[in-house]
Amino acid sequence: MNKNYTGATLTFALLMIAGWEYIPGLFDIPAYIIPTFSETLAELLRMYQSEALLQHTLSTLQMTLLGFIIGSILGAVLGFALGSSPLLEKVVSPYILALQIAPKVAFAPLFIMWFGYTAWPKLLVTILIVFFPILVNVLQSMKNIDRDMINLARAYNLSRFQIFMKIELPSSLPNLLAGLRICATLAVIGVTVGEMVGGNTGLGFLISYGEGQANAAMVFNAIALLTVIGILLYSLVVWAENRILHYIPRAEHR
Amino acid sequence: MSSPPPLGARRENISACMQQPNLIILMQTNCSNMNKHGYIQPYSFTAAKREEPRRKQQRLHRGRTNSHPAEPRTLTIKRRVTGYKMMNSLTTALEFRGVTKGFSLPNSADTQVAINDVNFNIRPGEFVAIVGPSGCGKSTILNMTAGLYQPSSGEVYVSGEQVTRPNSHVGFMLQKDLLLPWRTIVGNVEFGLEARGLGKAERREIALRELKRCQLEGFANHFPYQLSGGMRQRAALARTLAINPAIVLLDEPFSALDAQTKLLLQQSFGETIQSAGITTLLITHDLSEAVFMADRILVLSERPATVIEELIVELPERGNLLERRKAPRAAEYISHLFDLLKLETRGL
Numbered sequence: 396m397n398k399n400y401t402g403a404t405l406t407f408a409l410l411m412i413a414g415w416e417y418i419p420g421l422f423d424i425p426a427y428i429i430p431t432f433s434e435t436l437a438e439l440l441r442m443y444q445s446e447a448l449l450q451h452t453l454s455t456l457q458m459t460l461l462g463f464i465i466g467s468i469l470g471a472v473l474g475f476a477l478g479s480s481p482l483l484e485k486v487v488s489p490y491i492l493a494l495q496i497a498p499k500v501a502f503a504p505l506f507i508m509w510f511g512y513t514a515w516p517k518l519l520v521t522i523l524i525v526f527f528p529i530l531v532n533v534l535q536s537m538k539n540i541d542r543d544m545i546n547l548a549r550a551y552n553l554s555r556f557q558i559f560m561k562i563e564l565p566s567s568l569p570n571l572l573a574g575l576r577i578c579a580t581l582a583v584i585g586v587t588v589g590e591m592v593g594g595n596t597g598l599g600f601l602i603s604y605g606e607g608q609a610n611a612a613m614v615f616n617a618i619a620l621l622t623v624i625g626i627l628l629y630s631l632v633v634w635a636e637n638r639i640l641h642y643i644p645r646a647e648h649r
Numbered sequence: 650m651s652s653p654p655p656l657g658a659r660r661e662n663i664s665a666c667m668q669q670p671n672l673i674i675l676m677q678t679n680c681s682n683m684n685k686h687g688y689i690q691p692y693s694f695t696a697a698k699r700e701e702p703r704r705k706q707q708r709l710h711r712g713r714t715n716s717h718p719a720e721p722r723t724l725t726i727k728r729r730v731t732g733y734k735m736m737n738s739l740t741t742a743l744e745f746r747g748v749t750k751g752f753s754l755p756n757s758a759d760t761q762v763a764i765n766d767v768n769f770n771i772r773p774g775e776f777v778a779i780v781g782p783s784g785c786g787k788s789t790i791l792n793m794t795a796g797l798y799q800p801s802s803g804e805v806y807v808s809g810e811q812v813t814r815p816n817s818h819v820g821f822m823l824q825k826d827l828l829l830p831w832r833t834i835v836g837n838v839e840f841g842l843e844a845r846g847l848g849k850a851e852r853r854e855i856a857l858r859e860l861k862r863c864q865l866e867g868f869a870n871h872f873p874y875q876l877s878g879g880m881r882q883r884a885a886l887a888r889t890l891a892i893n894p895a896i897v898l899l900d901e902p903f904s905a906l907d908a909q910t911k912l913l914l915q916q917s918f919g920e921t922i923q924s925a926g927i928t929t930l931l932i933t934h935d936l937s938e939a940v941f942m943a944d945r946i947l948v949l950s951e952r953p954a955t956v957i958e959e960l961i962v963e964l965p966e967r968g969n970l971l972e973r974r975k976a977p978r979a980a981e982y983i984s985h986l987f988d989l990l991k992l993e994t995r996g997l
């Protein structure tokens with residue numbers, strides 16, 4: 396069964412690549428609009444040799460991870476804090492709702508005005524974009540915790556902190572991890588926008604640089620590499636999820 | 650896998666745990682008093698109380714008299730003679746004294762009275778069931794016993810101590826098993842012990858012992874999702890018993906189970922509780938369950954609930970439901986409860 400599908404998928408990929416390679420030529424589409432597969436590969440090699448592609452990629456990877464981690468931690472911490480304090484939640488939640496709706500990438504130019512062409516703007520955009528889904532997911536799970544479960548723990552004389560560590564934190568892990576999965580892809584968007592708007596490093600910069608050069612192949616390659624980074628991060632989260640949530644029967648959390 | 654062991658095997662398990670050194674015989678103190686009904690605890694406490702004579706024995710002597718402001722009418726009172734030990738009327742495992750509880754209604758200054766002037770008494774080792782119409786305040790009684798909230802007026806005493814906050818003498822169990830899905834079964838049983846400053850090894854030992862008592866030895870390292878509903882309820886009972894409570898509160902523990910599992914589990918709970926001599930308060934909607942399992946049944950009225958009747962169940966062999974079901978008098982008790990709750994006239 397599985398083997399058949401793999402074979403079919405590979406065949407499909409080969410067909411796509413063949414189409415990509417030959418169809419633009421049939422219609423006389425120039426390389427600055429749609430470069431062929433071989434032209435794109437050749438450009439990849441050139442970028443590696445003379446455009447410091449590796450550094451750009453690593454820089455983007457690093458910023459993505461950093462923004463993802465910091466944003467997640469901040470979102471989770473605030474989510475837990477708001478979940479533990481209904482008063483705080485009432486006071487803060489209107490602002491959070493507003494900020495959550497605001498398009499986060501639009502903050503990028505603002506951050507550049509404040510922090511100049513440093514790593515900060517892209518990092519901040521990424522943190523901001525990752526922060527809210529995590530916050531909302533964690534807060535939601537804190538609110539959904541079974542009151543009877545908390546009462547049971549209280550009846551067993553567990554302290555507030557023990558209740559958090561033994562019940563609230565583990566109960567919100569499924570939601571937290573679902574949030575992380577969403578944010579693995581959002582983090583890449585945040586970094587890309589940050590790099591495109593301001594800066595001279597990263598794959599996002601290569602995209603805007605390639606655009607200026609009318610070098611579509613360069614843009615293609617940068618997009619492909621950004622996708623790879625996104626897939627890596629996503630797979631990492633899924634892997635962690637499968638390990639941590641092993642106690643949830645398969646069908647439920649997938 | 651999921652079917653419980655045959656009953657024969659289960660008996661052996663229980664007799665095995667009866668031999669454990671931690672089960673000691675208590676309850677022989679000061680038997681000269683009977684309560685005012687002349688009612689004598691109808692079951693011998695051969696396997697009686699577990700460890701910790703606690704301060705209970707001292708309390709026996711300085712205790713209070715047992716007179717209630719509104720002692721409910723008792724239907725069946727008979728003395729059992731030989732083979733049974735008498736209970737001291739001064740000993741109470743749980744006492745409600747004139748307890749009233751109101752809840753403030755949202756968006757109004759009024760309060761809704763859930764239970765009103767409830768008085769009752771449970772002796773150590775007794776198995777008491779509470780029945781009453783839905784929403785009358787049964788769970789409220791349980792929550793106040795557990796110390797999760799306080800009565801609006803009146804007092805609740807557990808083992809002679811007034812309940813003012815959650816305390817470790819009370820174990821409770823609900824319709825939901827409340828097992829933590831990320832912990833193994835043995836880890837769940839240890840949960841209640843974790844606020845107690847016991848060592849890891851000691852906790853594990855206690856947990857494994859309780860699992861054995863509840864016939865779950867083989868499932869210590871399983872996760873809750875790998876167990877059937879009935880097994881999960883038994884694991885919850887093991888967790889409840891692990892803290893060695895003075896009284897166990899059961900709030901409709903069988904009502905989420907299918908009919909067959911329910912029968913098996915009632916039998917298994919009955920045996921476990923009987924052989925360990927644990928004081929138990931069972932809240933239930935199932936009148937026959939109350940009759941088959943309990944020594945005594947408290948009947949509550951509609952909200953605001955008070956105890957309208959106290960029914961002493963004189964059936965043989967508490968803890969052996971299979972025998973009790975055969976007793977011809979059981980049907981009488983059930984139909985009497987049925988009448989009391991006016992089930993036939995209420996309709997839907």
Ligand SMILES: Nc1ncnc2c1ncn2[C@@H]1O[C@H](COP(=O)(O)OP(=O)(O)OP(=O)(O)O)[C@@H](O)[C@H]1O
Nearest residue numbers: 752753763781782783784785786787788789790952
């Ligand atoms: N925390 C609470 N706040 C407000 N009202 C409550 C609260 N807990 C219980 N009540 C009210 O008190 C009454 C009794 O509730 P309780 O849960 O004790 O009933 P019950 O006898 O256990 O019902 P059931 O048989 O359906 O389980 C109900 O009318 C309920 O609405």
Ligand SMILES: [Mg+2]
Nearest residue numbers: 787788789900
């Ligand atoms: Mg209830």
